[in-house]
Amino acid sequence: xxxxxxxxxxxxxxxxxxxxxxxxxxxxxxxxxxxxxxxxxxxxxxxxxxxxxxxxxxxxxxxxxxxxxxxxxxxxxxxxxxxxxxxxxxxxxxxx
Numbered sequence: 001x002x003x004x005x006x007x008x009x010x011x012x013x014x015x016x017x018x019x020x021x022x023x024x025x026x027x028x029x030x031x032x033x034x035x036x037x038x039x040x041x042x043x044x045x046x047x048x049x050x051x052x053x054x055x056x057x058x059x060x061x062x063x064x065x066x067x068x069x070x071x072x073x074x075x076x077x078x079x080x081x082x083x084x085x086x087x088x089x090x091x092x093x094x095x096x
Contacts (some may be wrong), residue, residue, distance in 0.1 A: 001034075001061065001065070002039045002040060002043055002055075002057075002061070003031045003032060003034065003039050003077065004031075004038070004068070004073045004080050005028075005043070005064050005065070005068060005089075006031055006039065006042065006043070006075055007031055007063070007073040007077050007080065008068045008069050008072040008075040009022065009026075009027070010067055010069075010072070011067055011068050011072070011079055012055040012064065012068075014067075015052070015060075015064055015067065016046075016047050016050040016051075016052055017050060017052070017056070018050065018051065019047075019048075019050040019051065020046060020047060020049075020050050021046055021049070022042070022046050023042065023045075023046070026042070029076055030031070031076055032077055032078065040055075044081055044083070046092060050061035070071060070084055
């Protein structure tokens with residue numbers, strides 16, 4: 001899930017505000033190729049100097065998920081795109 005949060009950097013930056021800073025050349029990184037412990041380290045380091053404090057799964061993740069843009073996540077994550085397409089298909093089947 002944290003990889004998907006990093007896919008929408010604009011929203012993540014807006015959420016954390018001043019002090020949010022990603023590593024250089026981060027935008028060129030393939031998100032799904034980063035091990036989970038590294039993703040967590042990137043989030044923690046990038047948010048450590050913000051007013052909201054260091055990223056916490058319990059404190060921040062669901063708030064960010066409510067505002068993250070699915071289309072941005074899908075652009076950068078094949079698995080997210082697959083998940084969203086499947087979810088839409090199943091919703092269409094169920095709801096008509």
